[in-house]
Amino acid sequence: MININAPDYGPKPFKLFSSWMDKVGFEEVISNALSNFRGTRPPDLLLARKLKFIKGELKVWKKKWGKDVDCIIHLKKQIDAIDYVEEYGRITDVDRSLRLDLKNEVFMLEKANLMDLKQKAKGPDKWGWGSSCGDVYDAGVVRSIIQKGFLSVSDPPFPWMNWVPLKSDQETEVWSHVGKPTAFLVPPSRDEGSARRNLWTSLQSRFYYGCSEKSQNFLEAKAKTNPSRFLLIATSGGLNQQRTGITDAVVAAYILNATLVVPTLDQKSYWKDQSNFSEIFDVEWFISYLSKDVKIVKELPAINGRVVTPYHTRVPRKCNQGCYQSRMVPLLDKKKAVILTKFDFRLSNRLATNLQKLRCRANYHALKFTDPILEMGQMLVQRMRKKSKHFIALHLRFESDMLAFSGCYYGGGDEERRDLQQIRKRWKTLHKRNPDRERRQGRCPLTPEEVGLMLRALGYDSDVHIYVASGEVYGGETTLAPLKALFPNIHSKDTIATKQELSPFASYSSRLAALDFMVSDQSDVFVTNNNGNMAKMLAGRRRYFGHKPTIRPNAKKLWRLFMDRNNMTWDEFSTTTRDYQTGFMGDPDEVKPGRGEFHENPVACICKAEESKPMIHSKVDVETSETDDEEDVENENRSHVARLASRDGSDLGHMVNLENPELEEIFSD
Template identity: 60%
Template sequence: MKRKRRERNHNNILLHGSNDFCIGLNRVLWRKRHRIFSFVSGCLILLFFAVSVFCPPPTANNHFLPLHSLMRTVESNFDAVFQVPGTGGNLDHDLWSSRRSKFFYGCSNASEMFQTADVKTHPNRYLLISTSGGLNQQRTGIVDSVVAAYILNATLVIPKLDQRSYWKDSSGFAEIFNVDRFISSLSRDVRIVKALPLVGGKPWIPRRMSLPRKCNEKCYLNRVLPVLIKKNAVELRKFDYRLSNRLEIDLQKLRCRVNYHALTFTDPILNMGRLLVERMKMKTKHFIALHLRFEPDMLAFTGCDYGGGEKERKELGAIRKRWKTLHSSNPAKMRRQGRCPLTPEEIGLMLRALGFGSDVHIYVASGEVYGGEERLAPLKALFPNYHSKETIATEEELAPFSKFSGRMAALDYIVCDGSDVFVSNNNGNMARMLAGRRRYFGHKPTIRPNAKKLYKLFLARNNMTWDEFATQVKAFQIGFMGAPKEVKPGRGEFHENPRSCICEAGGTETIKKQTPVDYNANENNIRDATEGTDEQETAEDDPDWTDAEYLDNNTKELPDTDNNASNKHEQPEVEMLFSD
């Protein structure tokens, strides 16, 4: 009995011992597993962190995908699908006309208070101007020179065109514009002559002066008139945007009479331009004209990133070094501020989102395109009916114009003006001048990309459906389509928004006779289509390719013989490079 009890106790001791051993072993194994699990988890966290830091987000890589990739279905992390349709979709309005445009028309007749040239012009008082920039910037100078002559009670000498800058066109005024029509059409407003008269059989040498930008009437009377009275003849150098946007109504209407009625191209240019429009109309009932600025020099100047990677940065960076006074580039900031021209692909996507299908014919006015056919391929895939001067006219037909950039630009101007819809990837001078003209003659649709808003949309497009993208584009473009009254009075350049010269069909002018300070006091319910453009416009010390003044082009300055002390404190003039 005692023996059996001892055996049971011994077995119990062995059982407890084995249990303790198993528990201890499990604890050891659990600790080891825990350490291994912690180690593996830590490695995974470090790996995830490294991937997130060194790999760009999907949208950054996909933003500049070629169109053949874009046209495929693209799956995002959010399971959304971005697929570009071939058609424009169902629309609730006519793409080819502006709403309510029939209720507005251009009106630029002078009031009864406007003095005629024979009453106010002083004898022996002559104003000369020399323009600068491309054809359309020179056009602004020509228009404003007539108003300046009227303010000074002076005779205007036919303006001298810029033959030295980037565009290198030797054409004179009479080779691009109809001189006789210019003089006769304005004979009641300003006396105009083709050349300075001789004094004692010798040429009259004018006093050369320069003016600050956006000079108002008082500025001309204080700065120029005393010199003009003393010297009888004054030449204003680099005359672009040297007249204020805000003038009294009769002077604004004079601007419109010059720009939209008196200043016309020569017959050869007009005839060829009209022929190009006719050929586009033979191909299709309606067509779009696109003014595409994408030259390498211009892109380098902007300092923007156009998705070409390291190769693009090296090539454009080398070009940018030509201008030593440029600030270091900040591509992200430039794009945020809407100061980067849209790429051909972005323009194509915007047009498709607005409702233009692949069957639409498009006329493209452009110079050299950086990246060539590869860069244009996405736009051509979206709009296969792609035309230009060179495709709808023969080499022989273009021969009289092809060696002169100003005359070729004039042909593009005529076709763009004759288009049913005009769009530009930039806000340069041609886009501005055409926008004003198309408003004056019936508010034909004129699309200006809202680049400040659209840039975010282009970056995020692969994380949304096409319908979401198109809806956003349409919303952002409200107020940027050339419709009546979409811009508040007094906003933007007058040549782009000539509100003083737009009347309503009922006979009531949209702008009453008011002083310039009253311009922004009414119509608060009108969408400010220049929303955000104040940031887009460039400050005087931060040059922009759309602005009126650019960097030195290694051309010698004419000596400034104006001894006005106020001019000595201004920044030195710089040569216009890329103004169109």
């Protein structure tokens, strides 16, 4: 063979990983290639042809034994299968021995991958030759991302999910990215620090209560409703985004002195649920409960003896009271009936206290699920209670669509990039995002593994029962395996109810989401891996009804901790996690008034008892979607009054259609 390591040999003619030389058949391939090569050329061209021939033979041989990545995935699936059997029954010594052999084989393959990666990191001058050698990696970049933990030696769906269930029954051992165990061992029960805390209630919660009663100067519907104004609403997105639109529609109708027609639910967007309002919410209760606040009718009646076709338009996001009055009052007086389309987040977070309290009455009291949903949801809660005195509800958004929209990268290599890029093509206006920046800014949903680590670090033991509300998790059981290793008692509506019991809801995503909403609402602790609409809606609701613990990950700080965990002990990790999560546990006063969405932090509707202790000082760094110059919307909109009153329908319609389709609906639940 040619000694390509000889001094002054120059660039290598093609890729040749050192790990290939350890594989069975490598020498035979080279030997056969040299003996089978035929050619007559000048020496330099002959050598080039010979090297090209050897490269071709190596490619054929490489395809026969396949990719190490595929082999690793296959082996890990076998390991997961044995782990799964172990969870539900006893396994034999033969199974344990097989599992150990499989793990050793995975270790050797990942070690070979690491060898290749280190070789690639030595730099292009010692690695490739022009473009024919494929991708050339900058040595400094590769070395840096390995050291920081962004890149693992394995390339299955999620490289940092390299879990090995347990050499003993006392601790969960996490394997490092380079395939060898570290000092990062998860204990079976909480440490003394977390044991001193009450994990299931907030110490300050007894001093706070929901209060949404109207004041004496709040005008009732019969005194202010204009009989010739009718407001219709077309909601948008999933169940919780639509719920936001419905509650805001009640307030909008009150501001405009209009009769509200029962809102129309979104049946066309991503969620494709054909349910109408009365199939999810108790429409009679909704109308009756709010009757003194806003006049509500089921259908648009004839106006002045004639049928009116409602005029379609749209208001800006975060439109305040002045915005509605300046834009909509002239239009309602002219058209009599107006339908506001894509009605999501179209009402400001900053309103007068009486209007905020009306918002709360609509959200927390008037919107009640139908009896079939209530009965099924309550049955699911009771079945969770039979399993354990306390339980956690985890809202896990880790579907492929969610990951694609987020712009985040989870280490799944080319396969993940291809999958998510294909999904991103659905949104033509979706801008390309920097995955590292998204993660640093806390915008990437936590992985199931990271959620499990956070909960164990906060002090929740492995015997805790968890109800998981989620769609189809990207990566399936492989992705969920780390969470199940930390918390074996994982449940969902599909595991605690029969197919027959769920059949009336099975074809309706919003009704299924309503069941998850009920269980999550009544759980002792609610946890989310994201900051989507369901998480926000439940956070606000749980504050209103007693400040039940609601854990939102402080992703801006936790991401670095997760990456560095293999360089610290479990005690260091758990202590730091508890410190970072201060202010993200659902305690009273942990979020400044006015920060975040009102539905997430309904401060105007939460009262404090006189004997309460001083407010909690938190370390919260909550992003707010409300801009500081929101009040400028009113000034900007006043200039439209005269034009709106005189324009004809075609001009108005043209103005409305200028708005691009929003992308937020994927975050709806």
